[in-house]
Amino acid sequence: MKSVVVLGPQVYQPFVGEEVQRQQLTGRIAMVTAGWQEDEPDDSALAEALAVPSVNLRLYARWEEVISRDTELMEAHRRRQDQLVELQALYQMRLRPAMKVARQLLASRGPAEVLDPERENAIDAIRRLDAHHLARVIELRREFDERYQPHERPAVFEQRAEVARILAKCQTVAIAGGHIVVLLNRLRMLLPMPALSKLNIIAWSAGAMALSERVVLFHDHPAQGVGDAELLDSGLGLIREAVLLPHARGRLKLKQAKRVSLMARRFAPALCYTLDGGDRLEIGADDRPSSSARVLSESGVVETRP
């Protein structure tokens, strides 16, 4: 892998073109817009912003072609997704009270020597629940992969081979945001990692989240409920010890110190990076963020790390 850079959202003011210029990337760029789902082909604005030759890998459309050919895989994949949804609901059922208790303890007043160990223990209980859930999700996916060997099935194999051929002629992959589950599934299924490893990567929003070790869903004011951040799955693991939070200003109550602190402590030792418009984060050779960035601190504020 040559370089990995993640950016803030490109929705309102796209600046991915500046990143291409900054890195002096002149070679062809493979675009991944599968997270846009049915809007995957509407990539003209992105192609224009990149300002170098580009090609869309069409991962969303390719998967549609796969499941129209391989109905057994489609059915099995559907069953697996149903299981994952059910598992997520069970996790949420347990997460909700655990988060409530942790929030209550953080808001409680009293002597620190009494409260602090209780707070830490409550947050640790959430960490253990997160870890348990992640392990179950990974196990479920592993079972699916072992049983159905999706990469070896002709319909998938052929698409992956074609994607690999396209990538061989590219210098960079640009992974856009969108629906994180859809994007992650398409990347896992259709993007050959060996081919990816030879390319520069620029990713943003859900695209950035998909590259990390753990994908965390978050929204502090959703249409329903209190909006407890939840673990979804592991990502592609190209970025380590980092929880990436695109649109943090819009989706998180960053001025509520206790919420910020809880999130920072829950995911420690990983750091929670906010990625808003204009933000940029370089990933070093050790797969960890290496440039200056804003992170959630355990003290409850957003601070800049040099």
Place this chain on the structure above:
Amino acid sequence: MTMARDQLIALAGADKAAIDAFMRERRFPIVEGRDVTFVFRGTANAVRLRHFVYGLPTEMPFQQIGGTDLWYCTLDVPLRSRLEYKLEVIKGERNKWIQDPLNPLLAHDPFGANSVCQGAGYYAPDWTEPDSDARSGSLETLSFEQTPFGDNRNVTLYLPPRLRQNRRYPLLIVQDGSDYLRYSQLKTVLDNLIHRREVAPLVVALSDPRDRLTEYADDQRHADFIVNSLVRRLERELPLYKTPQQRCLMGASFGAVASLAAAWRNPGIFGGLILQSGSFAFSDIGNGTRGAVFDPVVRFMNAFRDNPGRPADKLFVSCGVYESLIYENRSMVPLFQATGMEVQFVEARDGHNWENWRDRLRDALSWMFPGPLWMMYE
């Protein structure tokens, strides 16, 4: 600063030009915090406010401002309230209920239209207005022959934008579907909430009764039509989930009774119920006091209370606090909860009307069919 209401009263004996000037500068009714002043201008022997608020006297007299043709009535209206009303104008022997001529806001229903008073802090939700960015779902008509009612019926289908055969969709069946479309802007609401990803793309079957008070009062034929005709056919012809968790019934007033009764008669079929201002008339002794129309409802509700079972897994109940049914709805919530169903109960400062039901749709639908907003990072 002088309240507009005081300025109005101070117009006593004022000439036409002064009154005209005052009227031009105001929107009516005049909302000043919790004080809402309704105004009528014209010749009359008496004027009364006829509102549909349970808990207040049914008619509230206006006072005439001396030496003018102005009448007013001030009401204490809690914040974020929404009231529907008419004015009763009495001239000699004639007595007429009219919409407020000074207020352009109207709410329509199958019986006509009422004037609307929006209390301080109430705003019609923006997701009830057409959004040019939102893709439009489509409406189609589906014909059913030989229904359990012994006649033919049409059902309108709402299909979400870009419906795809290789996806699966939840199914919502709506009683009084045409009224929901017409008076609660259900199609606009669905388009917007799906566009905002707050609600999952879903298929909606909009059913209408022919003899509403009979068919919706726990009628076996209605339950059979919903389950054996509608659900069966839709699941055969459309890419639906076909699981109870992804099937939901929705209705308001008698439509809520019809939804509850259909689910109760068919346990295990529907995972969700959205019951708005349910006409859940019951009695602890005798037949109740709501009249003969409600007798079959009372029988059903009493039977349900005796043996509720578990008609669904998730239940969304809403009711206006300005409607008499708030008593029954509040009373039913603990019983619903005791069945083991997950219950969400929402009260609103509104009455028994279609805009109240419209305004609760976001809460109801995003809870029942949460959209992928949580998953979207663009």
